[in-house]
Amino acid sequence: QNTITATLFPGDGIGPEIANSVKEVFRQAQVPIQWEEHYIGNTVDPRTGSFVTYESMESVRRNGIGLKGPMTTPIGKGHKSLNLALRKELGLYANVRPCLSIPGHKTRYDNVDLVTIRENTEGEYSGLEHQVVRGVVESLKIITRQASSRVAEYAFHYAEVHGRKRVSAIHKANIMKKTDGLFLQCCREVAENYPNIVYEEVIIDNCCMMLVKNPALFDVLVMPNLYGDIISDLCAGLIGGLGLTPSGNIGDNGLALMEAVHGTAPDIAGKNMANPTALLLSSVMMLKHLGLNDQAESIHKAILKTIEEGKYLTGDIGGSAGTKHTTDRSLLSWSYSCCGLLELVF
Numbered sequence: 001q002n003t004i005t006a007t008l009f010p011g012d013g014i015g016p017e018i019a020n021s022v023k024e025v026f027r028q029a030q031v032p033i034q035w036e037e038h039y040i041g042n043t044v045d046p047r048t049g050s051f052v053t054y055e056s057m058e059s060v061r062r063n064g065i066g067l068k069g070p071m072t073t074p075i076g077k078g079h080k081s082l083n084l085a086l087r088k089e090l091g092l093y094a095n096v097r098p099c100l101s102i103p104g105h106k107t108r109y110d111n112v113d114l115v116t117i118r119e120n121t122e123g124e125y126s127g128l129e130h131q132v133v134r135g136v137v138e139s140l141k142i143i144t145r146q147a148s149s150r151v152a153e154y155a156f157h158y159a160e161v162h163g164r165k166r167v168s169a170i171h172k173a174n175i176m177k178k179t180d181g182l183f184l185q186c187c188r189e190v191a192e193n194y195p196n197i198v199y200e201e202v203i204i205d206n207c208c209m210m211l212v213k214n215p216a217l218f219d220v221l222v223m224p225n226l227y228g229d230i231i232s233d234l235c236a237g238l239i240g241g242l243g244l245t246p247s248g249n250i251g252d253n254g255l256a257l258m259e260a261v262h263g264t265a266p267d268i269a270g271k272n273m274a275n276p277t278a279l280l281l282s283s284v285m286m287l288k289h290l291g292l293n294d295q296a297e298s299i300h301k302a303i304l305k306t307i308e309e310g311k312y313l314t315g316d317i318g319g320s321a322g323t324k325h326t327t328d329r330s331l332l333s334w335s336y337s338c339c340g341l342l343e344l345v346f
């Protein structure tokens with residue numbers, strides 16, 4: 001099997017610890033991936049105009065695939081979030097967040113299985129905020145036909161290839177008539193080409209209520225940027241929180257950067273306390289994206305077994321183990337056995 005080179009941004013805070021966990025699990029599962037690691041510094045690279053270095057950007061472009069830990073948003077005027085800079089610069093227009101119940105981790109909801117697909121480049125995230133006069137500020141929400149149609153097309157295509165039945169466009173077009181109106185129009189047009197997939201439109205406030213009452217009402221949800229940010233956190237909450245949910249940023253020509261949705265958690269950084277699950281699940285998404293389905297399955301199983309077994313869980317999901325313990329004692333053993341390398345580990 002040929003080795004694939006993938007970019008790895010361990011990131012800040014708890015990032016390096018959870019990235020380590022992924023590296024170890026990949027090694028144990030004999031995944032044919034070689035990492036090209038990049039640390040994003042704390043000075044502005046004049047070639048990119050942001051903290052994201054030219055080399056790191058080139059690395060993702062060249063490899064076409066990457067995994068990213070959480071990154072601190074630099075403080076100070078004019079310094080944009082690194083997460084956003086990466087998405088925008090690399091043209092990662094669709095943010096895909098599958099939200100699947102984890103059998104070993106009980107929440108109020110059983111069998112949640114939905115996917116939020118968020119427009120990832122514009123909307124209120126366009127970075128256009130101004131003071132008009134003292135005491136009055138404005139923010140521009142940009143919605144374009146191009147970006148809306150592109151993400152809608154991605155959502156329907158995703159639904160089709162993943163055997164999903166329904167796409168719900170989430171909006172507030174009753175109030176945001178022009179912006180969300182255009183977004184919906186684009187979704188409707190794309191829906192026409194997918195007669196086998198049920199298309200519906202749900203107003204966002206109502207969507208929140210329905211999600212909390214009965215998540216099974218939804219399948220694939222597609223929406224503008226800010227709504228996607230909010231709804232994806234709500235959905236993460238249904239299955240146990242951001243420590244358990246993966247995420248992928250997808251661009252043209254298969255370009256993809258997977259990431260954990262959670263932050264850098266500076267309070268527990270370097271203390272061997274972070275839960276590696278979200279980044280591991282994101283790495284599983286990455287493997288699937290690369291077509292390494294066997295390895296993806298094995299590692300996914302190992303993650304689920306670790307949680308189900310419940311012996312070495314981190315504090316956020318009710319255990320008292322450290323990042324290293326959960327990795328060494330549970331994840332690595334389960335990866336070993338799930339890969340069929342050994343029948344019985346215990």
Ligand code: IPM
Pocket residue numbers: 081083084229261
């Ligand atoms: C996310 C995060 C980011 C966002 C932040 C860190 C910029 O909340 O990935 O959902 O708002 O998109």
Ligand code: MN
Pocket residue numbers: 229230233
């Ligand atoms: Mn968010």
